Amino acid sequence: MGGFSSEFAISLKSGETVLKNLPADKYEAYPIVITKEDWFYEHNGQRISVDKNDFSITLNGKKILFDAVFNAIHGTPGEDGILPAYWEMLGIPHTSSDYDKMALTFNKKYTLSVVKSYGIPVARSVFLHENDRINPDEIIEKTGLPLIVKPNKAGSSYGISLVKSADELMPAIEKAFAEDKEILIEEYIEGREFSIGVIKLNGKTEVLPVTEIIPENEFFDYEAKYLGKAREITPAEIDDRERKILTETAKRVYEVLDLSGVSRAEYILRDGVPYFLEINMVPGLTEASILPQQVRAAGKTLPEIFTDIIENAIKKHKR
8 A cells, every 4th residue: 555646645544455455264354555765564563574586574573475466556556567567576465457558547648548448438538748749729629618627647536627617727727737747637527436346356347237326516536525514425326327337337337348356337327328538447446446335235244345356366476
């Protein structure tokens, strides 16, 4: 848990939820905190550094090697494929998707390109790198107003803005560039917003109950996501046809991206059509997070689902 991004504190909370819900009779768990300065395990007030040669720690003179890693790092380097690639190189099972799929899905532009190529509806968008020449009129011509500006490779709704007028565009672009060197500007699709968890267990793709998000603000920003400024209704109050199309689309997105592990993706339903927005491959696991709500609505417990995730990671590694 931890990481290098603005999501550090959220990741620690997710990690704590995992620790609290891992069956103690089944697992011996060690919380490893990853920061830019150090990777460490805290024991009796002491920080014990991780040996990066084999991702081990030495405790009371005994070297401890891990059977598996539960990845609860939101953002870089856990969600963008960097750490998953490292663990795969060392031969350590981890609970994420394969490193290349993590890198793909962390990049919103690339993910949208793949999903769109399979005929799944997405918003009109403009991609910008920090060195690009910016022409606000051209952007608005392509996406219309209102529009959404967000970092291309960052999660948890940091740096995201809803732009309603032309004079709001440049400040929103600057805000997004403060989080990432690449940004995505998308048409604002007005409709009902849904979040859907999907997981692969024993080779079978399972879609969790759908959550409808009704933010107090005008869109699902950081405050809505983490500070309780949104109503999250799980399972969503929708008719069977809407539930079917959302569930089928979520399953198809997961499968066309060839994912494994747990994911949570966002959709806007407009005129009966689900528009894919983005996917999160290390979804929040705090008490306030959406995925734990969906797990409970599916009639499962967090200890059960975390055990399934770990056991599937170990099985996948052995194949």
